[in-house]
Amino acid sequence: MKKILEIKNLVKSFKDKEIHKDISFDLKAGETIGLLGPSGTGKSVLLRSIIGLEEIDQGEIYFHGKRIDLLTEEELYPIRTKISYAFQNGALFDSDTVFENVAYPLFEHTKLSEKEIELKVVESLKIVNLENSLELMPSDLSGGMQKRVGLARAMVLDPEILLYDEPTAGLDPSNIETVVEVIRKFKAKGISGIFVTHDIPTAKKICDRILILKSGKIAFNGSVEEFENSTDTYVQTFLSGQ
Amino acid sequence: MTFNSIKNDMKVIGEIIILFKDTVRCLFSRPFYLGRLWEQIVHLGIESLSITIVIGVVTGLVMTLQFGYGLEKFGGTLYVPAIVSLSIMRELAPIFTSLLIAGRIGSGISAEIGAMNVTQQIDAIRALGTNPLRVLVVPRLVASMISLPLLATLSAFMGILGGLVIAYVEFNIPAGFYLNKVLSTITISDVFGAMFKCAFFGIIISILACYRGFKTREGTRGVGSSAKWVVVRASIVILISDFFLSKLLILMFD
Numbered sequence A: 001m002k003k004i005l006e007i008k009n010l011v012k013s014f015k016d017k018e019i020h021k022d023i024s025f026d027l028k029a030g031e032t033i034g035l036l037g038p039s040g041t042g043k044s045v046l047l048r049s050i051i052g053l054e055e056i057d058q059g060e061i062y063f064h065g066k067r068i069d070l071l072t073e074e075e076l077y078p079i080r081t082k083i084s085y086a087f088q089n090g091a092l093f094d095s096d097t098v099f100e101n102v103a104y105p106l107f108e109h110t111k112l113s114e115k116e117i118e119l120k121v122v123e124s125l126k127i128v129n130l131e132n133s134l135e136l137m138p139s140d141l142s143g144g145m146q147k148r149v150g151l152a153r154a155m156v157l158d159p160e161i162l163l164y165d166e167p168t169a170g171l172d173p174s175n176i177e178t179v180v181e182v183i184r185k186f187k188a189k190g191i192s193g194i195f196v197t198h199d200i201p202t203a204k205k206i207c208d209r210i211l212i213l214k215s216g217k218i219a220f221n222g223s224v225e226e227f228e229n230s231t232d233t234y235v236q237t238f239l240s241g242q
Numbered sequence B: 001m002t003f004n005s006i007k008n009d010m011k012v013i014g015e016i017i018i019l020f021k022d023t024v025r026c027l028f029s030r031p032f033y034l035g036r037l038w039e040q041i042v043h044l045g046i047e048s049l050s051i052t053i054v055i056g057v058v059t060g061l062v063m064t065l066q067f068g069y070g071l072e073k074f075g076g077t078l079y080v081p082a083i084v085s086l087s088i089m090r091e092l093a094p095i096f097t098s099l100l101i102a103g104r105i106g107s108g109i110s111a112e113i114g115a116m117n118v119t120q121q122i123d124a125i126r127a128l129g130t131n132p133l134r135v136l137v138v139p140r141l142v143a144s145m146i147s148l149p150l151l152a153t154l155s156a157f158m159g160i161l162g163g164l165v166i167a168y169v170e171f172n173i174p175a176g177f178y179l180n181k182v183l184s185t186i187t188i189s190d191v192f193g194a195m196f197k198c199a200f201f202g203i204i205i206s207i208l209a210c211y212r213g214f215k216t217r218e219g220t221r222g223v224g225s226s227a228k229w230v231v232v233r234a235s236i237v238i239l240i241s242d243f244f245l246s247k248l249l250i251l252m253f254d
């Protein structure tokens, strides 16, 4: 399969705090990677670095074989409509309604009419079971609902890659099932994804490959089967912790 | 003032200039957000109308009172209309309006953008492939450049009218004489000069406020201290630059 995203020797630190020492992996077209690692190992920072929200110190990032880590902020804008990031906390615009939040990328990047935008927004919200919350403000929603609106907003432009930052954390079982279904639908459409999670059973259900971060490096990179059968003690702690 | 704090201040000034430069670049290229601009003009200009009028009238009343009694001692009551209108048009209306807007709007902008920043909404704007400068800064900058001169002119107009009332009631200066004097004193260059100064102050207020909003880090407390920072800094810069701008305008037109 073709590589859609490649990360090579990525190094990232904040001030004198080293987060990533040497990260390399690639994402193939249509593949979904589960990214695991203890809290604070830099999973969110890694996703943010991929789309250039964080500047990396060293290393290279390629999208469709084209280097993107050296692009300017302006040059990154079109890339970010193709690699979409669903924030860990939703990061909704809290002065705008749910509808306005999900419609925002459509108004910005498409020439659709208001009617068409409305249809698309409702369609996206339907997928995350929130089609009845159009006129609510983010502050009227629970944390889990905000997250799902964030997911709807991230997918409304039909990106090629979706970076999901713990989309199932804090959700009840039926909504976890909803999100799993969403990701399955994307996979069926051939959309690639990186799925950050602490939820091992869900990761095993929907991911093709598992990556585990440990103190700034990739401690494990293999298929779900290899993950389950691994004898590595570090990997075992994840398997037993589920 | 240590060497480090001066170095730090220089860095801040440099960053503010870069922010301004980048914003101006956005100003001259697509996309434009006319809806957001209108929203800001309403918020910044129209919602400040009533308070501007009150300040203008009160300034006119009190200035006429003070100059009236002051000049009466020397038999100079007849000079009241000229002095009052000139000082209001050139200085008091622009400065009072700008300081008021720095307090009312500057703190609001920095708190709003600061809160968006600490809740990752600015990151969300970027992640959705859009430019926070275009979406947030340009509308606020343009709205304050348009609103502030108009508000100040309105305030001056109301002040001169307020002066007319006191001049008549307290000093028996006829309204016709007052207006004649005002019209022969104030020139079009006084009005445009005042508007020019206010447009400049509008830039100062909005850019400082946006800059500080983007720099806001440490949560809710950071949002509050950013608002304070903007009001204090913007007021000082307005007062200092007013001196130099006034000097410049006098050199050009007087």
Ligand SMILES: Nc1ncnc2c1ncn2[C@@H]1O[C@H](COP(=O)(O)OP(=O)(O)OP(=O)(O)O)[C@@H](O)[C@H]1O
Binding pocket: A014, A019, A037, A038, A039, A040, A041, A042, A043, A044, A045, A046, A088
């Ligand atoms: N802007 C920043 N400045 C300084 N340090 C930061 C910044 N952003 C993140 N960090 C640090 O980077 C480290 C990794 O953070 P990150 O949010 O990526 O962790 P994570 O793996 O996503 O954790 P979690 O599972 O809890 O979400 C943390 O120690 C955090 O303190």
Ligand SMILES: [Mg+2]
Binding pocket: A043, A044, A045, A088, A165
């Ligand atoms: Mg995280």
